[in-house]
Amino acid sequence: MLLLGLLLIGGLPTATAVSLEYHRFENAVERNLVCTDGTPAGYYSKESESGSNTWYIHLQGRPWCYDYESCKKRADIDQVETTDPTTNFPTLEKFGIFDVLQQDNLIYVPDCSGDAWLGNTSRWGHNFRGRAIVHVLLQELPFQENSTVLLAGCSAGARGAMVHLDFLRPLLPPGISVRGVLDSPAWQDLPLHDPQQGTSLAEQTRLAYELFSPPISPWCQSAFANQTDTWKCLFAEYALPHVQEDYFLFSYLDDSFQLHTDLNTKPPFGPNQLTFARSLAARINHTIMAAAAAGKAVHAPACYGHGVIEHFDHFENVSAAGVTVAQLFVAWLSQPMANSTLSPHAIPKQAAVDRCTTFNCGRGCPAHSPSFVHKQEQERDREHEDEQQEEEEPSDDEEKEPRRVIKSTLPMWLLAVFSASGGLIVLTGSVSGYILYKRRQERAAFDKIYMPLTPLDGDDAPYWPNNSLQFSPTLEL
Numbered sequence: 001m002l003l004l005g006l007l008l009i010g011g012l013p014t015a016t017a018v019s020l021e022y023h024r025f026e027n028a029v030e031r032n033l034v035c036t037d038g039t040p041a042g043y044y045s046k047e048s049e050s051g052s053n054t055w056y057i058h059l060q061g062r063p064w065c066y067d068y069e070s071c072k073k074r075a076d077i078d079q080v081e082t083t084d085p086t087t088n089f090p091t092l093e094k095f096g097i098f099d100v101l102q103q104d105n106l107i108y109v110p111d112c113s114g115d116a117w118l119g120n121t122s123r124w125g126h127n128f129r130g131r132a133i134v135h136v137l138l139q140e141l142p143f144q145e146n147s148t149v150l151l152a153g154c155s156a157g158a159r160g161a162m163v164h165l166d167f168l169r170p171l172l173p174p175g176i177s178v179r180g181v182l183d184s185p186a187w188q189d190l191p192l193h194d195p196q197q198g199t200s201l202a203e204q205t206r207l208a209y210e211l212f213s214p215p216i217s218p219w220c221q222s223a224f225a226n227q228t229d230t231w232k233c234l235f236a237e238y239a240l241p242h243v244q245e246d247y248f249l250f251s252y253l254d255d256s257f258q259l260h261t262d263l264n265t266k267p268p269f270g271p272n273q274l275t276f277a278r279s280l281a282a283r284i285n286h287t288i289m290a291a292a293a294a295g296k297a298v299h300a301p302a303c304y305g306h307g308v309i310e311h312f313d314h315f316e317n318v319s320a321a322g323v324t325v326a327q328l329f330v331a332w333l334s335q336p337m338a339n340s341t342l343s344p345h346a347i348p349k350q351a352a353v354d355r356c357t358t359f360n361c362g363r364g365c366p367a368h369s370p371s372f373v374h375k376q377e378q379e380r381d382r383e384h385e386d387e388q389q390e391e392e393e394p395s396d397d398e399e400k401e402p403r404r405v406i407k408s409t410l411p412m413w414l415l416a417v418f419s420a421s422g423g424l425i426v427l428t429g430s431v432s433g434y435i436l437y438k439r440r441q442e443r444a445a446f447d448k449i450y451m452p453l454t455p456l457d458g459d460d461a462p463y464w465p466n467n468s469l470q471f472s473p474t475l476e477l
């Protein structure tokens with residue numbers, strides 16, 4: 001499956017990749033610039049060769065944790081608490097927005113702090129230092145006079161960027177302008193479809209606010225003056241309208257991350273689930289429109305998906321209202337700063353929002369696999385009939401099953417070599433098997449952390465931007 005994924009990447013007409021180089025923070029441990037497990041944090045970078053004074057700083061988005069249980073699970077099961085790639089992965093290939101901005105200074109900060117870049121604390125033996133990492137990075141980068149800093153992120157990374165945006169100016173030399181690029185943070189305060197299943201995104205945010213207690217901008221603070229509401233400043237639905245700095249906001253109207261969290265299943269959806277998806281889309285649209293009315297640039301295709309800017313081909317191909325994400329982004333970047341006080345009610349030209357109102361109905365959506373489209377069309381037809389009685393679709397467990405096959409292949413092969421041969425052959429077989437095994441493990445660890453393996457969407461449309469987590473069952477040997 002991994003090979004298939006890599007073949008697919010290789011086989012498609014892709015944009016070029018940009019190669020970034022890893023740097024550890026100096027004295028990282030002494031300065032508490034560490035991953036969850038206390039290992040040093042760092043970042044990938046490529047400085048402009050043409051002397052550009054635009055700095056694109058991308059905060060990676062990975063699952064966060066917000067209470068004892070989720071933090072323990074993140075550390076024990078997901079094993080994503082450490083990412084120091086100094087020896088094994090000194091370079092990183094990035095696509096999408098990195099390709100479009102390849103003349104500029106590019107920074108990619110791997111998320112190993114598990115706190116959506118909000119924390120500066122330690123708890124239950126885990127470190128949460130995302131906020132300190134962002135602040136120190138911004139203070140140490142060699143910005144030139146009149147630089148533009150684009151603080152960007154996807155998903156949890158966009159949440160972090162949103163919260164940090166109005167704190168940046170005091171950290172930077174005077175005269176530097178700051179703009180945000182927020183990919184897929186527009187989550188909504190909705191209860192879970194089945195309240196027994198998990199923790200709603202809003203409740204997670206309430207808990208995370210208690211755990212990380214990041215500073216809150218005065219603009220947001222005054223909008224949510226009651227202390228019991230301060231967590232809302234970490235939640236895009238509430239917080240985005242109070243962000244002062246200019247930003248570019250992207251969200252799919254059928255955000256697959258929230259749908260997956262709230263519905264606890266993936267498409268094809270039944271009628272009730274589709275109704276839930278409609279209410280989510282209407283609310284995301286509302287958030288998008290509020291940002292547009294405040295003079296920000298917004299791009300919102302009526303599609304099922306999550307995360308676009310890092311994708312090797314979606315950033316330049318996915319469109320809303322006939323405009324691709326990259327086109328709108330480039331237009332926004334070349335414009336002077338939006339000035340929200342100039343035209344508070346006019347929707348600026350920098351808005352591309354689909355208007356169709358059924359699930360995944362946009363014309364410029366990412367290509368899903370034929371079976372996804374086929375099933376979705378059936379669902380759409382069903383939705384148009386009179387509301388029939390509730391009918392839950394079976395979960396797609398069976399569809400995931402084939403991915404587990406590789407899991408046991410190698411050890412079984414080793415066993416076969418052991419039982420079928422003797423002496424030197426066994427030794428050679430097991431040694432090379434072991435090397436292969438280690439390589440695959442390293443590769444799997446790397447993929448889990450960095451690789452945007454999104455081309456395999458479709459039935460399993462990514463609900464996580466670098467949705468490599470979906471591949472972990474296949475890769476854990």
Ligand SMILES: *[C@@H]1O[C@H](CO)[C@@H](O)[C@H](O)[C@H]1NC(C)=O
Binds near residue numbers: 032131132135
């Ligand atoms: C993080 O905490 C340390 C003390 O542990 C402090 O020196 C530093 O200023 C804090 N950084 C931020 C960004 O809060």
Ligand SMILES: *[C@@H]1O[C@H](CO)[C@@H](O)[C@H](O)[C@H]1NC(C)=O
Binds near residue numbers: 146
């Ligand atoms: C920075 O901007 C100021 C004001 O627009 C201008 O006078 C100055 O020459 C600029 N500096 C550089 C290095 O471009």
Ligand SMILES: *[C@@H]1O[C@H](CO)[C@@H](O)[C@H](O)[C@H]1NC(C)=O
Binds near residue numbers: 226227228
């Ligand atoms: C703050 O909100 C809580 C819960 O909604 C409410 O009980 C309390 O009275 C509010 N406090 C103030 C000062 O408005």
Ligand SMILES: *[C@@H]1O[C@H](CO)[C@@H](O)[C@H](O)[C@H]1NC(C)=O
Binds near residue numbers: 013317
């Ligand atoms: C993306 O767009 C490019 C250029 O328009 C095109 O060559 C490529 O086939 C597209 N990729 C997909 C997957 O549609």
Ligand SMILES: *[C@@H]1O[C@H](CO)[C@@H](O)[C@H](O)[C@H]1NC(C)=O
Binds near residue numbers: 342
């Ligand atoms: C933004 O609008 C305010 C109020 O109309 C004005 O004073 C300010 O100069 C404008 N800023 C820019 C950058 O256009």
Ligand SMILES: *[C@@H]1O[C@H](CO)[C@@H](O)[C@H](O)[C@H]1NC(C)=O
Binds near residue numbers: 281282289354355
């Ligand atoms: C989004 O909101 C705008 C303005 O309220 C409305 O005109 C448009 O129909 C909405 N689009 C969708 C897809 O709900």
